[in-house]
Structures are given as structure tokens and as C-alpha cells.
Amino acid sequence: MLLSSASLLLADVTPTTPQWSFQIALIMITANLFVIAIGRYAIKNPGAGPALPFTLPGLFEGFGLPELLATTSLGHILGAGMVLGLGSAGIL
Template sequence: MFHVAFHTALIATATTAPWSINTAIVMTAANLFAIAIGYYAIQKRGVGPALPVELPAMFTGFGLPELLATMSFGHLLGAGFVLGLSNAGLL
């Protein structure tokens, strides 16, 4: 019985749109949105190691942990956006 249910679940999975410039734009926008949220939501910025590049003054105290956290969140948001938009037929 499990074998049949597993195959049914595989057949019922959503198909996503192939990679395109629109998919990249959605993912980039989701990551920028997550960075903006993280900039205001992270209370203790700059506690960990700093980034090895110069950033604009707006990102003062925005280090490696903050970058990894916001980009991880951005990729989760982006995956949801891409799946939702492709299932709606907009991507």
C-alpha cells in the first residue's frame, strides 16, 4: 500500500517553470526583500565576522552571519514565490 501511495505522491507533485530570466528576477527580488527585512529585524548586528568587502554605509554592522541568514531566508521566500507563480501560470 505504501508503494502505491508513494508513486501517487510523486505523480501529484507540482512542476515548476524552467529557469529563465523571469525566475532569476523573482529570486533576486526575494533575496533583496529578505536583506531589507533582516537589516531592520536583526537586533545585534556585527557580532560575528565581518564581510571581506566594503559595503555602503547603510549596511554598517552587516557581517557574514547576517548575510548568510538573510540570503537563506531569501532563498526560501524565492522558492515559494517561484513555485507559486509557476503553478499560477505567471512564470
């Protein structure tokens, strides 16, 4: 009885996540590009670590592997927060 009450309580608190769609893809892409653009000017010593094994457009000029991983990691965190927040608000 106690276990089923706890699982019902957790089911009420668990946020509903929207299904993957083109809107969610645009939110994630926009969040990543936004953080990359901020990181382009905020990172003090770009290119200090290992270089990327391929060439990228001008926005990524001077970016190494650590900068790309750091900015896209933060971009995914920001994008996931936006998707969950917009999903909970009923916008997505």
C-alpha cells in the same frame, strides 16, 4: 502493479517547476533584497559575528557574515516558494 500505481500517484502530486529564466532570476533577486532590507532593521545586534572579507554598499553597512547568510537563506526560501507558487498557478 502496486509499485507502478504508487509512482503514478507521486507523479500527479509532484509540482511542475518552471525552467530557469530571467523572470525567475528577478523573483529571486527581489526576494533576497526584500529580506535583506527587513533584516537591516529587524536584527538586534548587527555585526556581532565575523565581518565580511570585502566591502559592500551602504545597504549592507554593519552586516557581518552571520547576518548576510541568515537574510539570504530566508530570501532563497521566500523566492523558491514564490517561484513554485507562481509556477503552479500558471503565471510563470
